[in-house]
Amino acid sequence: MKFGANLQAHLTPEWRSQYIDYEVLKSMLYECKEEAPSEECGPTQETERHIALFEEQFFAECDVQLTKVNTFFAEKQAESTRKFAILQSELQAHKNSMSFHRSITDATSSTSKLRKRLPRVRIKTTTGLKLGFSEYYLSLVLLQNYQELNFTGFRKILKKHDKMLDTDKGANWRKNYVETAPFHNDNVISEYILKTENLYINELENGDRAKAMKRLRVPPLTDNTVYPKGAVFRVGLFLGMFIVLIAVVGISNCRNDNIAKTLISCLLFRLYRAGFITFLFLACLGFNIWGWRIAGVNHSIKCLHCSVSIKISISALFGIVWALSLISFQFGHLSSVRQILPVYLNPSLVYLAYLAFLLNPLPILFHKARFWLLKRLWRLFACGFYRVEFADFWLADQLNSLAVLFMDAEFLCCFYAYDGDICNWILLRWISSTFNCKPKTYCSADPAKGNGVCGSYSYGLRAVLQCYPAFIRFVQCLRRFYDSQKWFPHLVNAGKYSTTLFPCHISSACLYCTKVYVTGELQSVYFFLWLASLFIGSCYTFGWDIKMDWGFLDRNAGENKFLREEIVYPYKALYYFAIFEDLVIRFSWIIRIALTQSFPSGVMNLAVGTTYTVLEVLRRFVWNFFRLENEHLNNCGEFRAVRDISIAPLRVDDLAALERMMDDIHGV
Numbered sequence: 044m045k046f047g048a049n050l051q052a053h054l055t056p057e058w059r060s061q062y063i064d065y066e067v068l069k070s071m072l073y074e075c076k077e078e079a080p081s082e083e084c085g086p087t088q089e090t091e092r093h094i095a096l097f098e099e100q101f102f103a104e105c106d107v108q109l110t111k112v113n114t115f116f117a118e119k120q121a122e123s124t125r126k127f128a129i130l131q132s133e134l135q136a137h138k139n140s141m142s143f144h145r146s147i148t149d150a151t152s153s154t155s156k157l158r159k160r161l162p163r164v165r166i167k168t169t170t171g172l173k174l175g176f177s178e179y180y181l182s183l184v185l186l187q188n189y190q191e192l193n194f195t196g197f198r199k200i201l202k203k204h205d206k207m208l209d210t211d212k213g214a215n216w217r218k219n220y221v222e223t224a225p226f227h228n229d230n231v232i233s234e235y236i237l238k239t240e241n242l243y244i245n246e247l248e249n250g251d252r253a254k255a256m257k258r259l260r261v262p263p264l265t266d267n268t269v270y271p272k273g274a275v276f277r278v279g280l281f282l283g284m285f286i287v288l289i290a291v292v293g294i295s296n297c298r299n300d301n302i303a304k305t306l307i308s309c310l311l312f313r314l315y316r317a318g319f320i321t322f323l324f325l326a327c328l329g330f331n332i333w334g335w336r337i338a339g340v341n342h343s344i345k346c347l348h349c350s351v352s353i354k355i356s357i358s359a360l361f362g363i364v365w366a367l368s369l370i371s372f373q374f375g376h377l378s379s380v381r382q383i384l385p386v387y388l389n390p391s392l393v394y395l396a397y398l399a400f401l402l403n404p405l406p407i408l409f410h411k412a413r414f415w416l417l418k419r420l421w422r423l424f425a426c427g428f429y430r431v432e433f434a435d436f437w438l439a440d441q442l443n444s445l446a447v448l449f450m451d452a453e454f455l456c457c458f459y460a461y462d463g464d465i466c467n468w469i470l471l472r473w474i475s476s477t478f479n480c481k482p483k484t485y486c487s488a489d490p491a492k493g494n495g496v497c498g499s500y501s502y503g504l505r506a507v508l509q510c511y512p513a514f515i516r517f518v519q520c521l522r523r524f525y526d527s528q529k530w531f532p533h534l535v536n537a538g539k540y541s542t543t544l545f546p547c548h549i550s551s552a553c554l555y556c557t558k559v560y561v562t563g564e565l566q567s568v569y570f571f572l573w574l575a576s577l578f579i580g581s582c583y584t585f586g587w588d589i590k591m592d593w594g595f596l597d598r599n600a601g602e603n604k605f606l607r608e609e610i611v612y613p614y615k616a617l618y619y620f621a622i623f624e625d626l627v628i629r630f631s632w633i634i635r636i637a638l639t640q641s642f643p644s645g646v647m648n649l650a651v652g653t654t655y656t657v658l659e660v661l662r663r664f665v666w667n668f669f670r671l672e673n674e675h676l677n678n679c680g681e682f683r684a685v686r687d688i689s690i691a692p693l694r695v696d697d698l699a700a701l702e703r704m705m706d707d708i709h710g711v
Contacts, residue, residue: 046199050192055185056341057678061115062189063108063196071101072200072207094208101204102216105197109224112193116226119186126179127235133167133175134246169247173258176243180259183236190226197221274352281359288366295373312649314390314458315369317451320656321397322361324445327664329354334668338611340675353409361397368393391459426518430526433674436519440670442512443543444663447656449508457497506547513543532591539587542580549573577632585629588666589622594673611672621665628662631655 047065054062075097080090167175198221201213221227240259248255333351334340368389375386401413419438422429429435520537524530549572589595595618597607606618638651 046196050196053188054192055189056339056675058115058189061111063112063193063200065196065200068101068104068108068200069203071097071104072204075101076207098208098212105201105216106220109197109220113224113226116186116190116229119189120229120231123183123186123232123235126182127238130172130175130179131242134172134242137167137169137172138246173243173247176239176247177259180236180239180243183232183239187232187236190232194221194227274356278352278355278359281356281363285359285362285366288363288370292366292369292373295370309645309649311372312646312653313451313454314387315365315393316653316656317448317455318361318365318368318390318393318397320445320448320660322358322365323657324441324660325354325358325361327660328667329358331664331667335671338672340611340672341678353412357409364396365393391455394455423515426515427522431519431523436516437670439512439515439519441663443516444659446509446512447652449511450505453505453508454497461497506550510544510547513540516540517544536587536591539583542576542583546573546576546580549576581629581632585626588625592666592673593621593669594676595622607676609676611675612668618669621669624665625662628658631658
């Protein structure tokens with residue numbers, strides 16, 4: 044592999060602009076060679092002048108690159124020194140706290156005394172300290188990798204200079220400037236790595252080096268990921284099974300008219316829609332991770348706890364369960380099948396399987412990803428009581444596209460409580476097996492009573508469930524304003540989510556009070572208020588998507604018209620397509636209302652609603668690509684490659700000390 048490609052594969056994405064610009068220097072060499080006067084008659088004064096002028100420009104550019112690398116390294120080294128001192132203080136405070144708790148009975152009194160003695164140090168738990176040291180260790184390894192790559196880059200380009208121009212000036216420049224540069228000579232980072240390892244082994248793992256180094260293990264600093272053969276086989280197996288089952292569903296649907304009539308019923312839409320949306324969303328998320336990995340977008344420290352293979356495997360597994368249940372439902376009208384399993388019990392088994400998978404306490408079946416999700420879902424449920432992290436509001440944004448799952452969950456609970464005669468079927472089945480008799484109602488009983496209770500009551504509960512994800516984001520925005528005391532963008536973002544709350548409640552008032560869809564009274568005040576709120580909300584959310592979430596419409600976009608100055612994905616057409624797609628789906632409610640008003644039927648309402656939900660999931664799929672790309676570029680702008688876990692905020696006096704360390708001739 045050529046060094047230019049090797050550099051791109053191993054550099055830290057957030058620091059991309061701070062590495063040696065190897066390609067620029069290499070292109071300068073090739074241009075010099077192409078533009079040099081002909082040497083058929085041997086070297087001439089013109090050729091020598093051309094080379095002398097070029098070397099002046101070339102070494103000036105090398106000096107610019109060297110200054111950039113030295114400055115950035117000095118900044119990161121001073122930052123590492125500060126972080127190490129804080130981590131040491133927190134570790135000492137933790138040890139003092141533990142000793143106080145052992146020697147003094149009154150723990151509250153001892154903790155208060157400790158806080159008086161160390162007022163500027165927070166006492167961390169052992170888990171918090173381990174996480175902080177792990178992240179700090181990763182930052183040191185990345186900085187050490189930065190040193191090695193840049194030194195190799197200078198060595199390679201100067202060697203290429205000497206080879207192409209048949210001179211030794213490049214080697215001399217490297218000895219005089221690069222090999223004496225602070226970023227190459229300074230061994231402070233290596234010392235911090237050794238000190239961090241020793242502290243972690245002796246203080247946090249009680250001398251167990253193998254366990255400590257396993258925790259401190261750094262993943263390969265390259266994008267060339269090789270998936271395990273077992274993961275590839277698992278993904279292929281699950282996807283193959285799912286495709287076969289879907290084909291069986293389609294064939295059986297086409298060959299039986301009665302089943303086809305059942306499949307398009309309103310009840311079937313409502314019972315199976317949530318399962319379909321769930322595995323579709325997981326599949327889209329898996330392809331999101333794959334796209335980010337291919338494009339070099341750093342998603343590993345943001346919000347996703349599992350790999351592409353895990354996401355695709357889970358979605359395919361959910362799809363298999365869903366398809367098997369649907370096949371059982373299709374053939375449930377047969378008397379032999381009905382005696383074993385009621386037709387309308389099939390959908391409930393799908394969701395019970397989903398819940399069993401998610402809530403399984405055993406450390407199997409992707410337990411780390413499941414526990415991470417459960418922890419984040421709890422933080423969403425208790426929104427307002429926790430500081431909002433990127434993963435929290437990113438996951439809440441995903442739920443805003445899955446609001447239909449909350450309403451379908453309510454319908455499922457209502458259906459099996461009132462309209463589904465499942466309990467009566469189970470009772471009759473138990474009587475038959477226990478007393479060896481067959482009640483007359485046993486074989487003829489329809490497992491669905493069809494009382495029509497679900498959907499006939501007030502629309503208030505469904506409105507609350509529909510807008511609950513938006514309410515979570517609304518509260519998160521208020522919490523972020525409380526923590527940061529910055530009204531922009533947090534209060535403005537809260538205003539965006541309030542535009543989602545109003546249409547839900549106005550729609551419920553419109554349906555419940557004026558019954559627009561029943562009487563056709565389109566002049567209803569509620570109806571026009573609903574349309575106005577939908578229009579305002581669509582404009583607000585579309586503008587926020589484009590400007591704030593994706594960072595488009597940048598004044599300094601340059602040749603990337605209407606986009607931003609820097610883009611990651613290779614084709615600009617993808618960005619313009621995303622803008623158009625977001626606009627169309629944001630305003631697709633216009634088509635939805637037109638269809639439901641023109642063809643007022645329950646099946647049409649559910650079919651259009653399901654299509655709208657699928658489009659919203661696909662819109663979120665596209666939104667994720669550019670939202671995380673924008674977050675990645677913001678991290679690049681601030682050179683954040685790891686999380687600042689357990690690190691205190693930088694004060695004004697600390698900033699002055701940091702600047703003095705950077706200006707010191709010895710670095711730190």
